[in-house]
Amino acid sequence: MLKPKGKNTKKAAAADEDDGAVAVVGKFVKEWGTWTAKKAKVITHYGFIPLVIIIGMNSEPKPSLSQLLSPV
Structure with missing residues (x-):
């Protein structure tokens, strides 16, 4: 990694660390x-199907399991 030139080297290094943390969190x-x-x-x-059967069995009038599973 290249070192930044100038007076703000500590700030630039901190910004690089923040970008790394953001990348880790994003991943x-x-x-x-x-x-x-x-x-x-x-x-x-x-x-899904067990949920439909349970909801059907808790409805009024109470159907039997065979009535719930039959296509007619």
């Missing part, structure tokens, strides 16, 4: 967002 947020999206996709994929 962390991006990875966390990707991880969260993948988990949400799996939960939605495997949880």
Whole structure:
């Protein structure tokens, strides 16, 4: 890395450290967002039909499980 010339070398070094910290935080947020999206996709994929069945069983009139699962 090149050293800055001039009187403000300490300020420039501090700014470089801040940019590095921002890059690390940005990378962390991006990875966390990707991880969260993948988990949400799996939960939605495997949880949608059981959720519909549970909601259907808690409705009035109370249907039996066979009535909920039959297409008619």
